[in-house]
Amino acid sequence: MLKALIGLFGIVFISGCVATASEVNTSPQAATITNPNEQTHDELQQAIASLLGASSVVISDNAFVQYSQEVIERKQHKDANGLLIMGRSTEIPDAIQLLKQGDACLLRHVQSTKTITLSQVHCKFEDAQ
Numbered sequence: 001m002l003k004a005l006i007g008l009f010g011i012v013f014i015s016g017c018v019a020t021a022s023e024v025n026t027s028p029q030a031a032t033i034t035n036p037n038e039q040t041h042d043e044l045q046q047a048i049a050s051l052l053g054a055s056s057v058v059i060s061d062n063a064f065v066q067y068s069q070e071v072i073e074r075k076q077h078k079d080a081n082g083l084l085i086m087g088r089s090t091e092i093p094d095a096i097q098l099l100k101q102g103d104a105c106l107l108r109h110v111q112s113t114k115t116i117t118l119s120q121v122h123c124k125f126e127d128a129q
Contacts (some may be wrong), residue, residue, distance in 0.1 A: 028108070028115075030068035031100035031123035036061065043120045044107070048072060048096055051109040051116060064098045068126040069110070071095055100125055 033040060041061060049057045052072065063070050073093040077085040095110035098121075105123040108115045 026102055028099035028101040028106055030126040031098050031105060032066065032068055032126050033064040033098065033105075033121055034124050035122045036065055040118075040121045043118055047107045047116045047118060051096065051107060051112075051114050052094055064123075068099070069095055069097045098123055 033044075041059070041063075044063060045057055045059055048059065049055065057072060058075075059070065059072070071093045072095075074091060079085050097108050097110055099106040099108055099115075100123050105118045105121045106115050107118060
């Protein structure tokens with residue numbers, strides 16, 4: 001009876017470890033883009049705009065190529081002479097991170113943790129710097 005109980009405990013313990021290990025492997029991790037092109041650039045801009053609740057955003061052509069995180073600032077309003085209309089901006093910029101979970105690439109708004117799955121973008125785990 002004692003052997004059966006120990007055996008049952010061992011099976012439960014091992015299956016618990018396997019579940020924990022698989023959960024670790026499927027958690028999203030920092031990633032960089034592997035296929036930068038016009039389609040992926042457009043998808044990234046649209047996804048970021050959606051995450052921020054903006055009508056549109058502008059990002060560089062090499063966004064997310066070297067680093068998993070980008071900082072997005074609101075466009076400052078300027079007059080005809082190029083001077084800021086409302087003075088200096090004290091608004092905190094938004095951080096957006098590219099993540100890889102399994103085969104999927106995700107964009108996450110760091111402050112709100114809202115996440116969008118990307119369909120055109122391919123990514124790889126970010127190299128440790």
